[in-house]
Amino acid sequence: MTRPADAGRGATAFDGVPAALVDGRGRIVWWSRSAAELLGWPEAEITGTPARDLLAPPGTRAPAPAPAPYHHPRTRRLRHRSGELVEADVRVERGPEGGSAFLVAVPPDSPAPLDEDSALARALLDQEHMGAAFLDTGLRTVRTNGTFEALWPAGTDWLEELRDASGGASARYLVRRALAGGAPVVGAEYRIGPPDSERMVSLTCLRITDARGRPSGVVVVATELTEQYRAHRRLSLAYEGAVGIGGALDVVHCARDLASLLVPALGDYASVDLRKDVLEGWEPLAGYQGPQADQLRRVAVRAADGEWPGAMVQVGEFLPEIPDRPEFQGVAVGEEVVVSDAATTRRLLGDDPHLLAKLMPDGMRSSLGCPVYRRGRILGYVLVYRTTDPEPFDAGDTQLLKDLCARTALAIDHALRFTREHHTAVVLQRSLLPPSAGESAAAETDGTYLPASGTASVGGDWFDTFPMSSLRLALVVGDVIGHGLRATATMARLRTAVQTLADLDLAPDELLTHLDDLVIRIGAEAEEPDTVGASCLFLVYDPVSRVCQMASAGHPAPAIVRPGHDAEFADLVPGPPLGVGDNPFEVCSVTLPPGSVLALYTDGLVGRGLAEGPERLRRSLGTLCADGLGLKEIGTRIIEHQPPARESDDDITLLLARTRAVPDEDTAQWRYTADPAAVHDARDDIRAQLGAWGLEEHVFATELIVSELVTNAIRYAGEPVTLRLIRERVLVCEVSDPSNTQPRLRRAKSTDEGGRGLFLVAQIADRWGSRYGVHGKTIWTEQALGAGLGQRRRPTGTARKMP
CATH class of the missing domain: 3.30.450.40 (GAF domain)
Structure with a gap:
């Protein structure tokens, strides 16, 4: 059979490779020189024979070829003219005529079509620190080096297993994109293994074309980046962690x-x-x-x-x-x-x-x-x-x-x-607070203040205890909104105002009303009015009557432990916080037997809006008081075993008081009519009572005080006039009348016939003053027992009034 001229022209390009041209009936019409060299059949003998005659019968095996540096896939076994079998990769391509086809055979020891530049390919595949792989157009692996195969276990479909750093697209998508688009993909990072693995590899993909410029495969270069990734990750974490340096506002924590x-x-x-x-x-x-x-x-x-x-x-x-x-x-x-x-x-x-x-x-x-x-x-x-x-x-x-x-x-x-x-605010805060422990005829007290221990500065918590007239004791706990020096300064103003108002013997609700007006004025003067506000709890305990009166401006009610009873909270309805204005405050009165314990605190101890905090405080206080512990130890244990809900952001204040009572035999009281002769009766009663108490050295001074006060009451106020003596650490003398007229101290001239009564009282007594009640007023004096006139404190010389 003769080879057609046009077929020869179309097949000339294949003379350098083992190839044959087959017509539509499957017969060989052209045979290349390389094919004759490969199988030993000259073109004259093979032309016109069926191409399938070159295939070895099924079941036959070819001898193992000599080892080659890089193996090509063996897909067909062909018959040599000598009878031997030759393995080759046979590929079929469409011929120049309809129905014809080119058969191309590549022997195992021949370079693959991808190896257009075998020196470059070998240099790439010989790299020890760089993995290389050649893939055909079907993304089948043709050749790899040992470094590439060592990156993942044998049998792994690395094209599918490899995912980019974000866990999205696989490496197959990357290689296919390089093959289809022609643009190289350089340095794409992929993770080896599960999503949390630190093994990373960088892939570079280049498309390879044949002599005609058609895509013939892809070369993939892989470089492991595990160490670089770990180092980069450590540095990234270090920079990210640097944001948290200094969160505690403590130099040691920063270090x-x-x-x-x-x-x-x-x-x-x-x-x-x-x-x-x-x-x-x-x-x-x-x-x-x-x-x-x-x-x-x-x-x-x-x-x-x-x-x-x-x-x-x-x-x-x-x-x-x-x-x-x-x-x-x-x-x-x-x-x-x-x-x-x-x-x-x-x-x-x-x-x-x-x-x-x-x-x-x-x-x-x-x-x-x-x-x-x-x-x-x-x-x-x-x-x-x-x-x-x-x-x-x-x-x-x-x-x-x-x-x-x-x-x-x-x-x-x-x-x-x-x-x-913080140090300045704490020093200022502590300098403004009273001593932690105190003793008086009314109660034993102990207070604890702990500044905020977190990032917040010291707050405006405070407590105070101070004596009032007639052996009564005032207890106060407050909490100013905010932190820092401004809150401390506001606290100082409020504490001073409370002491001043309490010195006027105001009732608890009246005192909070005046304090509310002060906070409103402070807020109006401040640069940030909305930040000024406070809560306050004010109590007055009378050891003679054993009655405790209290009022609250937005502050939690105190806890009370009566002897032999469980702890409970006072039935007190708190009013609005200070600074709201135009709201009345309710007074709650409770009778406390001697030995009762009062616990006043701020929300830093129990937490804001948390029900379990006050309940935990109630149980702890009841248990500790039942054990008969001292106030200092009770306060320490409560703070230790009462974990504050917001300890790092708020101050903690706890004021404890154990009440006392004046025995009935240490008080005496008389009532007189508005008769001038009652002054003589009052002196006789005083003389007899002081004699019974063994206080004869105080008879003269007390008679003079009573004479002046009773005389003024009868002359200007009317009846009834009440006289009361209280013996404790001081001798208290009270004269009450129905008048609301304020007594005034004045210095009489040498020619005046009167006006020296209160002046004499002020000179004799250690303290004196007046207070208003529901009906009338009371003028009171105090004399230190066992002290001479030279040891007396300087008299106040100021009358105290009470609306």
Whole structure:
């Protein structure tokens, strides 16, 4: 059979490869020279024979070919003219005529169609640190090197298993895109294994074309990025963690946060040292002070294995004095110190074995130091050591440490400012509060104040106890809205106002009304009126009548423990907080037997809006009082075992009082008509009663006081006139009348016949005053028992009124 001319022209391009042209009936019409060399059949003998005669019968096996550096897939077994079998990859392509086809056979030892440049392909496949794979147009693997196969287990469909860093598209999509579009894909990152795996690989895909420019496959180059990814992840976490440095507004916490970020992000060991004055809350001097001993104290350490070397400087110890080298002078302006090896460290430290053991871990390869520097002041110093990583610190590591130290310096600076303000506010707050424990005829008291321990500054909580007329005792607890010096200043104003108003012997509801007006005025004067407000609880306990009157302005009711009973809360309805205005306050009265315990507190102890807090306080208070403990121990245990709901954000105030009572035999009372002769009767009654009490030395002064007060009551007020004596640590004399006229102290002239009564009373008595009741007023005096006139306190000389 003769080869057609046009067929020969179409097949000329295949003379260099084993190929044949088959017509529509499956017979060979053209045979290339390379095909004759491969199978031994000359073109004259093979032309016109069916192409299927070249295939070996089914079931026959060909001898194993000689090993080749890269194996091509074996898909067909062909018959050689000598009878031997030859394995080859037979491919079919459409011929120039309808129904015809080209058969192309590639033997195992022939280069693959992808190997247009075999030298480049071999160079790529011979790489040890770079995986390479050739894929055909069907994305079937043609050739790979050992590095590529070692990246994932055998039999893994890596095209499908590999997912990009976000867990989305697979590598098959990437390779197909490179094959279809022709544009190379460079450096695409994919994760090996599950989504939480840290093994990462970078894929670069290039399309390969044949001599005619048609796509013939894809070459994939894979580089493992696991170590780079881990390092990048550590640095990213370090920068992200830097945001949390200084959240506690405490310099030691800042140092610990920094140390925890440096290991393992930068090295195997890290230490943070702060200046002594910084730890004491003071701002250090500007400039470099030299490597002085007792200047830097180690406050935080971190080790990759969890064990800080015992020979090195420990937490709490001062750094030893080091030589003043020129390399350290840059620290004064915030420059870092990089030591690339242990030999350099020995040279800088002068080969002092004791100093080297203190400042250098065993096996140190390199170290990096950086000052904690802010506004021209060195606040501390940071050291990072590498013992396992042979690579020295580079510019990126240095910049990371400088950034973290700058962030820490800013946090420490803020913490110092907060500490100074907090310390000032606490000192001011404590200076304004009364002594924690107190004793009086009315009660034994003990108060506790704990400032806020979190990021909030000190608040406006306060408590106070002070005596009132006739042995009565006032108890007050308040809480100003807000924190800081402004809240403390507002608290001071309110505490002073409470004492002033209480000195007028106002009822609890009247006192809170006046205090409410004061807070409204403070709010009107403030730059931020909406931030001014307070709650307040005011109590007055009378040890003679044993009645406790109380009123609340937005403050929780006190807890009461009567002897032999469980704790309970007073049936008190709190009014609105101070500063609201135009709202009345309700007075609650309770009778307390001697030995009853009152507990006044702020919401920092029990939490705002939490029902379990007050209930826990009630149970604890009842149990502790039943055990017969002292007030100091009761308060300590309540605070320890009563976990505050918001301890870090609010102050804690607790005021405890154990009531006392004046025995009935220590009081005496008489009533007189508006008859001038009643003055004589009053003197007789006083003389007899003081004699019965064994207070004869106070008869003369008391007779004079009673004479003047009873005379004025009969002359200006009318009847009935009531006289009462109370004996306790002082001698109290009270004269009550139905008049609401305010008594006034004045200095009489030498020619005046009257006007000296109150002046004489003020000179004789230690304290005196007046208060108003529901009906009329009461003028009272106090005399210290057992004290001579020269030991008396200076009289107030001021009358006290009560609406």
